[in-house]
Amino acid sequence: xxxxxxxxxxxxxxxxxxxxxxxxxxxxxxxxxxxxxxxxxxxxxxxxxxxxxxxxxxxxxxxxxxxxxxxxxxxxxxxxxxxxxxxxxxxxxxxxxxxxxxxxxxxxxxxxxxxxxxxxxxxxxxxxxxxxxxxxxxxxxxxxxxxxxxxxxxxxxxxxxxxxxxxxxxxxxxxxxxxxxxxxxxxxxxxxxxxxxxxxxxxxxxxxxxxxxxxxxxxxxxxxxxxxxxxxxxxxxxxxxxxxxxxxxxxxxxxxxxxxxxxxxxxxxxxxxxxxxxxxxxxxxxxxxxxxxxxxxxxxxxxxxxxxxxxxxxxxxxxxxxxxxxxxxxxxxxxxxxxxxxxxxxxxxxxxxxxxxxxxxxxxxxxxxx
Numbered sequence: 001x002x003x004x005x006x007x008x009x010x011x012x013x014x015x016x017x018x019x020x021x022x023x024x025x026x027x028x029x030x031x032x033x034x035x036x037x038x039x040x041x042x043x044x045x046x047x048x049x050x051x052x053x054x055x056x057x058x059x060x061x062x063x064x065x066x067x068x069x070x071x072x073x074x075x076x077x078x079x080x081x082x083x084x085x086x087x088x089x090x091x092x093x094x095x096x097x098x099x100x101x102x103x104x105x106x107x108x109x110x111x112x113x114x115x116x117x118x119x120x121x122x123x124x125x126x127x128x129x130x131x132x133x134x135x136x137x138x139x140x141x142x143x144x145x146x147x148x149x150x151x152x153x154x155x156x157x158x159x160x161x162x163x164x165x166x167x168x169x170x171x172x173x174x175x176x177x178x179x180x181x182x183x184x185x186x187x188x189x190x191x192x193x194x195x196x197x198x199x200x201x202x203x204x205x206x207x208x209x210x211x212x213x214x215x216x217x218x219x220x221x222x223x224x225x226x227x228x229x230x231x232x233x234x235x236x237x238x239x240x241x242x243x244x245x246x247x248x249x250x251x252x253x254x255x256x257x258x259x260x261x262x263x264x265x266x267x268x269x270x271x272x273x274x275x276x277x278x279x280x281x282x283x284x285x286x287x288x289x290x291x292x293x294x295x296x297x298x299x300x301x302x303x304x305x306x307x308x309x310x311x312x313x314x315x316x317x318x319x320x321x322x323x324x325x326x327x328x329x330x331x332x333x334x335x336x337x338x339x340x341x342x343x344x345x346x347x348x349x350x351x352x353x354x355x356x357x358x359x360x361x362x363x364x365x366x367x368x369x370x
Contacts (some may be wrong), residue, residue: 004220007227011234014163016053018227024170029060041068044115045106046075069095077263080110080149088118103128103347109141116147118160130167135185136270139226144234154330155255161239171219182212182268192226195246198348208305247350248344250277256327266314274307283364284343319366350361
């Protein structure tokens with residue numbers, strides 16, 4: 001087992017650590033035993049991740065004499081809904097969940113959100129641990145305690161803030177990810193540099209491709225840097241009342257794109273965030289907050305590594321600026337009837353902006369629809 005770093009998330013009684021390194025999965029049982037003692041464990045994962053990682057986790061828990069039940073949900077964004085949540089909770093009770101039980105979310109952002117939300121409401125809240133298996137989850141969704149499911153009206157509209165007790169980010173698990181999944185996660189990595197860390201963006205320009213192609217040191221550095229950034233933001237603003245809003249850079253536009261294609265695999269979350277980030281910088285240019293050279297630099301890096309910067313051409317689908325604007329109007333960050341967008345004054349200089357008009361947003365969207 002190789003620890004690269006431990007990133008503390010200091011939240012008084014809710015404080016926890018993010019452990020980053022390799023071979024953490026096969027040592028998870030030992031780590032949990034040392035930190036939490038023997039408890040009933042409920043492992044929640046999806047069908048895809050179960051084939052890859054459920055056996056080594058099971059063996060690790062058995063070596064430490066844990067009594068563990070396993071719940072496998074369908075893979076994909078479709079599992080983040082009320083029906084799957086209800087089935088998950090029913091299974092948790094069938095397997096004897098109690099207030100001292102420990103839920104393990106083994107998977108990407110969908111499993112983390114679903115299992116975390118279930119843990120937050122079952123018996124008025126029980127402990128859970130995140131073991132993220134994707135780059136996107138390791139740098140973003142597994143950290144910070146935001147849990148949610150989707151509804152027919154939009155993404156992540158029903159949820160809670162429920163902090164994990166521990167996050168085990170095993171970067172060796174990233175070796176099994178398809179390149180498209182890695183790229184989707186990389187969009188979130190870039191987000192952290194753009195919202196508040198210009199030197200990190202400089203580093204990514206020189207090392208991002210190595211990270212994507214499997215260079216372990218680059219991956220460890222990126223995951224650690226992103227987790228440190230998120231931990232610092234969450235410490236200041238656990239419930240997204242101020243600085244934490246910056247983490248939504250690219251997401252308001254991105255969620256609208258995802259909703260337009262019904263959250264299916266034609267457009268991954270990270271791909272939508274990539275396009276949404278370009279839209280946010282484009283609007284920033286149009287409103288005079290940053291220069292055209294800035295967006296050129298961001299777009300150039302996304303395209304260099306292989307991330308999308310324009311609306312994809314999808315069979316049978318015509319992008320509508322008006323429909324995208326309607327999706328955005330249902331975003332959970334609406335305040336006093338106004339859209340809160342994260343814009344930028346430059347690389348590493350993001351800020352929340354509430355004065356954008358519908359016509360200004362439409363103008364940007366129409367540019368990309370062509």
